[in-house]
Amino acid sequence: MAAQKTLLLLCVGVSLAQDFITSEQFNKIEQRLRAAEETLKELKVENEALRIFTKALSEKHESMQAENEVKKIAFSAGFLASGSQQFGPFDVRKTLVYQKVFTNTGNAYNPDTGVFTAPLNGVYFFRFYAHSHGGKQMAVSLSKNDQTQCSVFNEKPASNGNASNGVVLSLQKGDKVYTELWSNSWVFDNESSFTSFSGFLLFPL
Structure with a gap:
């Protein structure tokens, strides 16, 4: 009877340990996802800034071309x-x-x-x-x-x-x-x- 109780407690401990490891892994995955989301947001901001800069550069180039044409x-x-x-x-x-x-x-x-x-x-x-x-x-x-x-x-x-x-x-x-x-x-x-x-x-x- 005592042996059965010991085995039962051991099984419960192993189960709890498995639950603990799974939760820790989940937390790590969740943290990585949050970090990825932040990185994605930063990339979107950088991409938008690059798009605006490229547009401004293109408009400046077109303006300079037009100005050079006028000078002829x-x-x-x-x-x-x-x-x-x-x-x-x-x-x-x-x-x-x-x-x-x-x-x-x-x-x-x-x-x-x-x-x-x-x-x-x-x-x-x-x-x-x-x-x-x-x-x-x-x-x-x-x-x-x-x-x-x-x-x-x-x-x-x-x-x-x-x-x-x-x-x-x-x-x-x-x-x-x-x-x-x-x-x-x-x-x-x-x-x-x-x-x-x-x-x-x-x-x-």
């Missing part, structure tokens, strides 16, 4: 697209519209109006050429926002005459630059583009 500004155009023509005289000043576009990088020059509109603040260089036939007065000015900057003039040359001038201008975005034929003056052009207008951005401000 240059145009050159002849007065006539084809044929030959004596233009003028008029009683008032006339804006010269250069129709034969050689290049118009940045599309700042408008071949329908003859006006260059600055797309950004910067320092620009402009040059224009004018041609006249003998016995006819030729006078052309380059203007910025209705203010004359520089001019060329040839008073009834004995034979054909050419003149050119150029200027460096500091422009604000939206400023307009164009050339004007003076009243009672002529210019001539043909397929050789004796009369022309060019400009480009030196550097932005």
Whole structure:
């Protein structure tokens, strides 16, 4: 009887020991799961921060690319697209519209109006050429926002005459630059583009 009681107590002890080990293992697993959850949360936070950083970097890159594209500004155009023509005289000043576009990088020059509109603040260089036939007065000015900057003039040359001038201008975005034929003056052009207008951005401000 005593032996049976001893065996029974031994079995109960072994069972309790097994229950204790199982509970300890469960606790360790639970702790590892909690640690894994915390690590996962940290990874999610880091991933979100990385996503935001990558997006910002991409937007900055696109902005820089767009800015670099805007900085590519240059145009050159002849007065006539084809044929030959004596233009003028008029009683008032006339804006010269250069129709034969050689290049118009940045599309700042408008071949329908003859006006260059600055797309950004910067320092620009402009040059224009004018041609006249003998016995006819030729006078052309380059203007910025209705203010004359520089001019060329040839008073009834004995034979054909050419003149050119150029200027460096500091422009604000939206400023307009164009050339004007003076009243009672002529210019001539043909397929050789004796009369022309060019400009480009030196550097932005």
